[in-house]
Amino acid sequence: MKCGRRIENESEELCSSCKRETSAFDSGRCTFIYNSEIGEAIKQVKRNGTREFLDFFGVYCVGRHELFLKSIGPKALVPVPLTDSRLRQRGFNQSELLAQSFSRIMGIPVKKLLVKTRNTKDQKGLNRWQRTNNLIGAFKAEGNEPMPDKVLLVDDIYTTGSTVNACAAVLKAAGVKEVYFICIAAGTADD
Numbered sequence: 219m220k221c222g223r224r225i226e227n228e229s230e231e232l233c234s235s236c237k238r239e240t241s242a243f244d245s246g247r248c249t250f251i252y253n254s255e256i257g258e259a260i261k262q263v264k265r266n267g268t269r270e271f272l273d274f275f276g277v278y279c280v281g282r283h284e285l286f287l288k289s290i291g292p293k294a295l296v297p298v299p300l301t302d303s304r305l306r307q308r309g310f311n312q313s314e315l316l317a318q319s320f321s322r323i324m325g326i327p328v329k330k331l332l333v334k335t336r337n338t339k340d341q342k343g344l345n346r347w348q349r350t351n352n353l354i355g356a357f358k359a360e361g362n363e364p365m366p367d368k369v370l371l372v373d374d375i376y377t378t379g380s381t382v383n384a385c386a387a388v389l390k391a392a393g394v395k396e397v398y399f400i401c402i403a404a405g406t407a408d409d
């Protein structure tokens with residue numbers, strides 16, 4: 219009900235990490251269970267910005283979560299940012315391309331309300347404390363306009379939730395009231 223990952227026990231509403239940790243985000247959804255095919259498609263998007271995959275993810279994710287998205291009514295789609303140096307390296311931000319793909323279907327604008335001010339280590343393999351420390355101060359809110367009251371964060375892979383959580387904390391501190399997210403893929407919550 220909170221992070222949107224699949225859990226084994228269907229009588230539970232929250233996964234073990236959502237029960238254990240409070241989150242800055244309100245709730246979110248992940249569309250696919252991470253496997254090698256989805257991993258390969260996401261890699262194509264990261265390396266080449268492959269339009270077919272972007273369109274597919276847009277149609278599939280928005281369709282799959284239509285009720286969720288209608289019930290929250292976000293005013294803006296906010297991509298999880300890359301640092302400037304990573305952006306120069308790659309040429310584009312895959313989360314921004316995904317957000318644009320969602321935007322074409324949903325008719326809701328993409329707003330780059332966040333910047334990433336330094337590179338961080340890969341979250342995978344870090345423990346809970348290290349994950350949180352790794353991201354402290356890495357994101358900053360940006361923009362001169364007043365913040366929208368409800369936003370939908372967009373990212374490719376939900377690993378531990380620390381990234382969307384750090385982004386949500388910054389957006390809320392900047393005045394956003396409700397922060398939701400959609401990620402393309404995640405492992406099951408019990409991984």
Ligand SMILES: [Zn+2]
Binds near residue numbers: 220221222234235
């Ligand atoms: Zn959860």
